[in-house]
Amino acid sequence: MPHELTELKIKTVTKAAHTPTERLTADICVVGAGIAGLSAAVEASALGRSVVLVDALPVLGGQCVNSLIGLFCGVYGNGPEYRQLTHGIFDPMFADLGKTGDIHFNKSHTMTVSYDEVVLGRWIENLVQSLNIQVVLGASVLEVEAGEGTLRSATFATRHGLVGVTATGFVDASGDASLTWEAGLACRVPERTIWGSQQIRLENLREEFRPEHAELSARVHEKADEYGLLRRDGLAFFFPGRNTAVMNMTHVEAPLEAVPAARAQLEGRRQADRVVEFLRREFPKAFGEAKVRTYGFPGRRQTRWIAAEHQLTVDEVRTGHRFGDAVARTAWPIELHDRPEGYVWETYDSDHVHYVPLRSLLPIGTHNLVAAGRCVDGDAAALSSVRVMGPCAAMGFGAAHALDLAGTGSVQEIDHTELRTRLHANVDS
Ligand SMILES: Cc1cc2nc3c(=O)[nH]c(=O)nc-3n(C[C@H](O)[C@H](O)[C@H](O)COP(=O)(O)OP(=O)(O)OC[C@H]3O[C@@H](n4cnc5c(N)ncnc54)[C@H](O)[C@@H]3O)c2cc1C
Numbered sequence: 001m002p003h004e005l006t007e008l009k010i011k012t013v014t015k016a017a018h019t020p021t022e023r024l025t026a027d028i029c030v031v032g033a034g035i036a037g038l039s040a041a042v043e044a045s046a047l048g049r050s051v052v053l054v055d056a057l058p059v060l061g062g063q064c065v066n067s068l069i070g071l072f073c074g075v076y077g078n079g080p081e082y083r084q085l086t087h088g089i090f091d092p093m094f095a096d097l098g099k100t101g102d103i104h105f106n107k108s109h110t111m112t113v114s115y116d117e118v119v120l121g122r123w124i125e126n127l128v129q130s131l132n133i134q135v136v137l138g139a140s141v142l143e144v145e146a147g148e149g150t151l152r153s154a155t156f157a158t159r160h161g162l163v164g165v166t167a168t169g170f171v172d173a174s175g176d177a178s179l180t181w182e183a184g185l186a187c188r189v190p191e192r193t194i195w196g197s198q199q200i201r202l203e204n205l206r207e208e209f210r211p212e213h214a215e216l217s218a219r220v221h222e223k224a225d226e227y228g229l230l231r232r233d234g235l236a237f238f239f240p241g242r243n244t245a246v247m248n249m250t251h252v253e254a255p256l257e258a259v260p261a262a263r264a265q266l267e268g269r270r271q272a273d274r275v276v277e278f279l280r281r282e283f284p285k286a287f288g289e290a291k292v293r294t295y296g297f298p299g300r301r302q303t304r305w306i307a308a309e310h311q312l313t314v315d316e317v318r319t320g321h322r323f324g325d326a327v328a329r330t331a332w333p334i335e336l337h338d339r340p341e342g343y344v345w346e347t348y349d350s351d352h353v354h355y356v357p358l359r360s361l362l363p364i365g366t367h368n369l370v371a372a373g374r375c376v377d378g379d380a381a382a383l384s385s386v387r388v389m390g391p392c393a394a395m396g397f398g399a400a401h402a403l404d405l406a407g408t409g410s411v412q413e414i415d416h417t418e419l420r421t422r423l424h425a426n427v428d429s
Pocket residue numbers: 031032033034035036037054055056057061062063064069070071072073074139140141173174175176178179196197198199248298299300301372373374375387388389390392
């Protein structure tokens with residue numbers, strides 16, 4: 001008699017004719033778990049609302065974690081004061097990551113915050129779990145049931161079948177306005193590509209020999225053709241003391257169709273490899289032994305965004321126009337990647353701040369849908385500033401409060417004075 005390894009039996013199964021849709025119900029359904037959606041979900045939960053947070057990726061964190069952005073921009077104002085303009089999720093995040101040395105504050109014309117994306121990813125997962133936010137991952141929005149400006153439910157396709165979410169309020173934090181698009185509402189796209197990038201984190205660097213930004217950019221400009229580089233400038237974000245850096249040196253298209261998007265993803269990686277070759281040969285002291293630790297998921301800047309009640313304009317950015325229904329503010333420059341070789345960069349004075357109104361988050365004619373993050377409405381230049389992660393988080397925070405104030409009513413009709421009181425720390429302090 002042979003020795004039994006296990007008592008485990010197996011059974012034979014076949015797919016039923018109609019696989020049932022898994023159904024969830026919540027006060028708020030947030031689509032997109034990048035910095036904007038996370039901020040919205042966490043704040044809605046803090047307000048006592050039940051939350052379902054859905055993302056097409058199999059992980060939380062959106063681009064912030066998975067595209068290796070590596071640097072929070074637009075959270076602080078310009079120097080010399082470096083006022084904190086957005087609080088909310090950043091306060092506990094910076095406090096916790098600060099204890100383990102996993103963030104670093106960099107002062108130049110403004111203050112940016114470098115972070116370790118692995119540590120941040122786990123911090124986000126722990127936070128979401130501790131708040132009992134219902135997470136659905138690997139789930140792409142498939143269809144939306146809506147009528148007379150009100151969304152009732154959204155269905156998502158996952159590798160395990162369909163998931164339906166019925167909610168009182170919805171946040172479109174998908175970056176590509178996917179929820180708004182599937183609801184059949186008007187969206188905007190740029191007439192020509194706004195370039196994305198393939199970010200990489202390099203390790204094995206010698207930070208003490210790092211080239212200055214101007215030197216790196218000048219060398220790329222001079223040698224781009226020789227190395228087959230499309231983009232003729234470059235940014236290296238070293239994490240102090242770790243001999244690693246996130247490199248932002250490619251320009252890759254960010255299509256909205258599946259097959260071209262996959263092609264662009266592979267093209268991005270090829271460009272990134274050429275960048276590594278360039279760095280190793282041109283800056284051997286700093287990059288001679290460089291290894292790619294991680295290739296990020298495709299970095300997408302401005303792809304498709306909502307057509308809202310108000311389109312933020314570059315003039316409103318330049319003049320710092322103050323809106324009665326402001327939900328976010330930043331001092332970040334215009335940073336428009338509308339050409340393959342580089343980008344438009346316009347900085348502002350030390351006391352400059354510009355704002356995003358709630359109306360730029362509200363798809364025209366809708367009552368319970370609020371966008372947040374890089375898919376809110378602006379002209380191409382205005383959006384290129386307010387899409388950085390500081391204001392994206394503030395918009396998520398604002399979206400949660402707007403939907404909370406609306407309850408079962410219309411978010412178009414909430415009291416802006418009450419909203420402003422609630423968002424004081426992010427727009428008035
Ligand atoms: C290369 C690059 C460098 C950048 N550098 C900086 C920087 O240094 N500092 C800075 O602050 N900002 C930077 N930005 C801008 C910033 O990273 C993004 O604009 C910001 O992260 C957007 O956050 P979000 O939450 O709006 O969207 P995202 O982070 O894009 O999250 C959207 C989420 O929605 C999900 N989603 C999309 N479609 C669907 C769907 N159909 N169904 C379900 N889920 C869906 C996605 O999977 C994703 O996780 C950079 C951007 C890029 C591309």
